Amino acid sequence: MKSWLRLLGSELRRTLPRLLSVTLLLLLAVGITLQTLNVQRVSHNNLENVRIGLAKLTPEGCAEDARNLPADVPAEPFLNDCLAGLERTRAAYTDIEAGFAATADHMGLAQHPLGAVGWAFGWLATAPGLLAVLLLAAFFTAGEWSRGTAVPLLLQEQRLWRLLTAKAAVLWLWSLLAAAATSLGVWLLAVSHTRGAFPMYRPVTSDEVLSFAVQRGGTGVLVLAVACAAAVALAAVVRMPLRTVLVGVLVLAVATWPGTPWLPGPVVADGLGLSSGLNVYDHLWTAVKDSAAPAVVRALPWIALLSLGLWQAWRTRPRDLV
Amino acid sequence: MAPVLSCRGVVKTYGKRTVLDGVSLSVEAGQVTGLLGLNGAGKTTLMRIATGLVAPTAGNVRVLGQALPIRPAVLARVGAALDAPAFYRWMTGQGMLRVLLDTAGLPDEGRTTRVLERVGLADAADRRIRTYSQGMRQRLAIAAALMKEPDLLILDEPTNGLDPAGVRLVRGIIAEETARGAGILISSHQLDEIARLCDSIVMISQGVVSASGTVDQLGLGAAGGQQNLEDWFFAQQRPMAGTSAVEGTDR
Numbered sequence: 001m002k003s004w005l006r007l008l009g010s011e012l013r014r015t016l017p018r019l020l021s022v023t024l025l026l027l028l029a030v031g032i033t034l035q036t037l038n039v040q041r042v043s044h045n046n047l048e049n050v051r052i053g054l055a056k057l058t059p060e061g062c063a064e065d066a067r068n069l070p071a072d073v074p075a076e077p078f079l080n081d082c083l084a085g086l087e088r089t090r091a092a093y094t095d096i097e098a099g100f101a102a103t104a105d106h107m108g109l110a111q112h113p114l115g116a117v118g119w120a121f122g123w124l125a126t127a128p129g130l131l132a133v134l135l136l137a138a139f140f141t142a143g144e145w146s147r148g149t150a151v152p153l154l155l156q157e158q159r160l161w162r163l164l165t166a167k168a169a170v171l172w173l174w175s176l177l178a179a180a181a182t183s184l185g186v187w188l189l190a191v192s193h194t195r196g197a198f199p200m201y202r203p204v205t206s207d208e209v210l211s212f213a214v215q216r217g218g219t220g221v222l223v224l225a226v227a228c229a230a231a232v233a234l235a236a237v238v239r240m241p242l243r244t245v246l247v248g249v250l251v252l253a254v255a256t257w258p259g260t261p262w263l264p265g266p267v268v269a270d271g272l273g274l275s276s277g278l279n280v281y282d283h284l285w286t287a288v289k290d291s292a293a294p295a296v297v298r299a300l301p302w303i304a305l306l307s308l309g310l311w312q313a314w315r316t317r318p319r320d321l322v
Numbered sequence: 323m324a325p326v327l328s329c330r331g332v333v334k335t336y337g338k339r340t341v342l343d344g345v346s347l348s349v350e351a352g353q354v355t356g357l358l359g360l361n362g363a364g365k366t367t368l369m370r371i372a373t374g375l376v377a378p379t380a381g382n383v384r385v386l387g388q389a390l391p392i393r394p395a396v397l398a399r400v401g402a403a404l405d406a407p408a409f410y411r412w413m414t415g416q417g418m419l420r421v422l423l424d425t426a427g428l429p430d431e432g433r434t435t436r437v438l439e440r441v442g443l444a445d446a447a448d449r450r451i452r453t454y455s456q457g458m459r460q461r462l463a464i465a466a467a468l469m470k471e472p473d474l475l476i477l478d479e480p481t482n483g484l485d486p487a488g489v490r491l492v493r494g495i496i497a498e499e500t501a502r503g504a505g506i507l508i509s510s511h512q513l514d515e516i517a518r519l520c521d522s523i524v525m526i527s528q529g530v531v532s533a534s535g536t537v538d539q540l541g542l543g544a545a546g547g548q549q550n551l552e553d554w555f556f557a558q559q560r561p562m563a564g565t566s567a568v569e570g571t572d573r
Binding site: 002003004006007009013018147148154155156159319321 | 370373376391394401404406408409410412421422423425426427428429463
């Protein structure tokens with residue numbers, strides 16, 4: 001146990017206080033916080049605008065619009081058309097309002113302290129967070145080989161699985177710190193600005209916020225753990241940082257292809273509950289609706305495959321250490 | 323007494339290229355074995371095999387009596403400085419050694435301070451490695467190899483980049499380590515240094531042992547003079563296809 005702690009401590013000292021780690025953490029925290037501000041503003045404005053439009057959909061509104069027509073446009077036919085289609089237009093606006101209200105409700109969850117945690121994991125366990133994990137794995141794992149620093153390390157410890165497990169654990173810890181910093185940023189934004197400027201659209205119960213936070217936070221913690229293990233394993237196989245990033249991005253692109261709900265991307269999206277929001281608002285991740293099976297069932301083959309690959313690499317020593 | 327390092331018929335191939343072809347050598351406790359050869363002869367590959375970093379394609383390697391792969395308990399008794407030393411340049415010298423000890427799962431207990439003093443880096447212990455000269459980095463690599471008080475010490479061109487004071491220091495360290503009972507495998511291009519330091523010598527040429535024996539057996543003890551050593555060195559090279567060894571070297 002002591003030797004494990006020493007190994008972890010050594011890995012922590014080499015990874016967390018580095019410029020790349022700190023920069024990526026700050027970029028994610030600040031970027032996601034700003035995007036939170038943006039999406040809350042947009043969803044608030046969308047709802048306000050559709051409600052203003054809805055309020056004008058009355059016979060009086062039609063008469064006013066008819067009065068404001070240019071002089072060369074006949075007002076009578078316009079007024080008749082407006083009154084005839086009034087109910088249909090109101091129904092369409094009402095549908096749009098319901099959609100915007102649902103989105104606004106969803107965005108508004110980020111104004112709650114617990115909701116901010118769920119919101120942060122929605123980003124960190126999808127494209128932005130996973131790309132950052134990939135970059136760090138490429139730099140701090142593949143980079144050990146490309147810079148030659150793997151040699152002195154492996155002269156001290158040749159059980160590669162131990163070194164890589166420590167690296168994956170530290171990377172996971174970094175991702176949790178990034179989630180904590182992001183949650184804090186989103187919550188401070190809510191307290192200082194968005195709760196007042198873009199108030200939550202309906203009162204939410206504690207259970208609702210808790211459920212949101214647990215689903216996103218719990219799934220996010222697991223997704224990040226698997227992603228850190230996979231990224232470090234990939235980096236140790238490829239052993240060159242740029243190539244690791246290129247292969248990783250390719251894997252990520254294929255894994256998130258929206259063709260089938262059984263690919264890892266849609267599984268993660270459903271696991272995090274991303275389907276209910278607009279992609280561009282909260283996750284930049286394509287979710288598949290109408291999944292054939294629960295996300296946890298669809299995740300099992302991928303976790304089994306990854307575990308089998310890691311186990312095989314651990315059991316055998318297929319190639320030279322350097 | 324069993325040798326601290328024993329290689330028998332070691333073969334290493336990368337694809338179709340054979341880097342080592344049936345190399346055998348042994349290093350006894352308290353003795354220094356020198357490894358000679360031109361660049362690309364296979365010395366570093368053999369040292370990497372002996373330290374467990376590279377797996378041999380065929381052959382038998384025993385480190386401190388144990389077959390490969392090297393177990394943690396055995397690795398804790400092996401020290402090595404290989405290739406051009408690569409360290410975290412943003413770390414201090416002492417910080418780097420602590421990271422290596424932590425990686426090995428060992429406590430410091432004053433080891434890093436002691437070895438830094440031994441290699442003459444005590445004053446630079448708290449300086450970042452990026453400010454070190456090549457010779458200082460070489461000394462740090464030697465310090466890292468000495469930290470575990472190894473029974474087997476493997477040094478790949480340890481005097482590279484060292485000034486005469488550094489060379490003398492390394493010579494002293496090797497004498498102290500052998501006196502303590504450690505077996506040492508050392509490679510160098512400085513022939514007179516090898517002839518002076520080593521009890522036995524193994525010459526590798528194009529992946530094959532072309533000469534081996536004690537310094538006296540090889541007639542190097544009384545050879546004296548750099549010219550004679552060089553003549554002996556080139557005489558041991560296997561001729562490349564269609565050319566002489568010396569011509570091949572020049573190329």
